[in-house]
Amino acid sequence: MEINRVNTRIIPFRFEYHSPNSLEEALALLSKYGSEARILAGGTDLLVDMKQRLIEPRHLIDIKRIPELRLLREDSGGLMIGSAVRLRELERSEAIKLRFPLLREAVSSMGSVQVRNMGTIGGNLCRASPSADAAVALLALEAEAQIAGPTGIRRSPLEEFFLGPRMTLLKPDEILTGVYVPYPPEDGGSSFMKLGRTSLDLAIVNIAVVLRLKGWTIDHCRIAMGSVAPKPLRLRNVEGFLLGREFAPEVLEEAAGMVEASIKPITDIRATAEYRKEASRVLLRDALKTAMERCGGRRP
Numbered sequence: 166m167e168i169n170r171v172n173t174r175i176i177p178f179r180f181e182y183h184s185p186n187s188l189e190e191a192l193a194l195l196s197k198y199g200s201e202a203r204i205l206a207g208g209t210d211l212l213v214d215m216k217q218r219l220i221e222p223r224h225l226i227d228i229k230r231i232p233e234l235r236l237l238r239e240d241s242g243g244l245m246i247g248s249a250v251r252l253r254e255l256e257r258s259e260a261i262k263l264r265f266p267l268l269r270e271a272v273s274s275m276g277s278v279q280v281r282n283m284g285t286i287g288g289n290l291c292r293a294s295p296s297a298d299a300a301v302a303l304l305a306l307e308a309e310a311q312i313a314g315p316t317g318i319r320r321s322p323l324e325e326f327f328l329g330p331r332m333t334l335l336k337p338d339e340i341l342t343g344v345y346v347p348y349p350p351e352d353g354g355s356s357f358m359k360l361g362r363t364s365l366d367l368a369i370v371n372i373a374v375v376l377r378l379k380g381w382t383i384d385h386c387r388i389a390m391g392s393v394a395p396k397p398l399r400l401r402n403v404e405g406f407l408l409g410r411e412f413a414p415e416v417l418e419e420a421a422g423m424v425e426a427s428i429k430p431i432t433d434i435r436a437t438a439e440y441r442k443e444a445s446r447v448l449l450r451d452a453l454k455t456a457m458e459r460c461g462g463r464r465p
């Protein structure tokens with residue numbers, strides 16, 4: 166039978182829906198059903214894939230009823246964000262607004278209010294799209310992924326969590342329970358920028374910068390970019406170049422010239438590789454300037 170890939174209202178196969186109330190229950194279901202099962206968070210990516218029959222899981226394990234995955238918990242060093250926290254909750258959170266304006270900027274740029282009301286932070290990370298906006302912001306914030314499996318909890322730097330398009334460190338019997346985001350420097354500044362074809366589009370290129378200056382010298386610099394490689398990237402060579410340098414136009418120019426060596430963009434329906442390279446240079450300069458202007462406590 167010809168598959169209808171246009172009318173995406175229909176999920177054209179049978180599956181069983183599970184709604185566990187605890188992490189233990191969810192892990193047990195995942196172990197029991199193995200590769201036949203998929204975690205369902207907001208479903209904004211997963212259900213689209215199912216409607217297009219890119220995947221046909223026999224069991225969906227909905228994690229939204231698990232209380233510990235729905236929490237935001239601050240401690241003295243940072244914030245733990247449960248994986249099932251919705252993007253819209255992050256956008257509206259006072260703690261995020263005050264301490265992580267970068268994440269707020271990134272999340273607010275994602276999809277529509279409807280998508281942000283359903284989509285979760287964990288879903289954005291686990292889908293591992295090269296253009297994932299929240300992932301890029303969290304990379305620049307040096308977040309850590311917290312993963313639960315049959316043998317307990319482990320943590321991994323987010324940078325190591327992404328392996329490639331739709332590929333992460335997660336084993337089939339593991340769940341991402343949250344991300345721990347350390348507080349960025351108090352007197353630093355940050356900026357998220359995204360270039361898309363329309364306001365609802367996925368990024369052609371996106372960038373997140375966290376910066377701190379001592380006088381005019383850059384003494385903290387984290388840069389991440391998306392949609393320019395098989396996974397969201399930290400631009401460590403550019404960071405290393407900028408560290409200890411004066412914030413000056415010629416330094417920004419040289420940094421922009423280094424971007425190409427770090428990225429491997431492709432041509433796809435959204436843009437050509439050449440356009441992405443040029444856009445990356447421009448976004449880097451603009452995002453650094455904006456982050457610099459926000460240093461010293463000016464928030465977006």
Ligand SMILES: Cc1cc2nc3c(=O)[nH]c(=O)nc-3n(C[C@H](O)[C@H](O)[C@H](O)COP(=O)(O)OP(=O)(O)OC[C@H]3O[C@@H](n4cnc5c(N)ncnc54)[C@H](O)[C@@H]3O)c2cc1C
Pocket residue numbers: 203204205206207208209210211212213228248249252274275276277280283284285286287288289290291292296297298299335339340341342365366367368
């Ligand atoms: C119209 C539209 C616009 C969009 N715009 C953007 C955009 O601008 N920027 C952007 O980055 N994304 C965008 N997206 C993609 C999507 O909305 C986000 O990636 C969202 O954060 C996904 O979260 P979710 O909870 O819906 O994930 P789901 O669809 O529920 O899950 C995604 C994948 O992750 C797995 N998964 C989810 N949670 C876990 C977990 N805790 N542990 C293990 N595996 C898990 C699922 O099994 C699935 O494979 C858009 C999507 C749509 C439909």
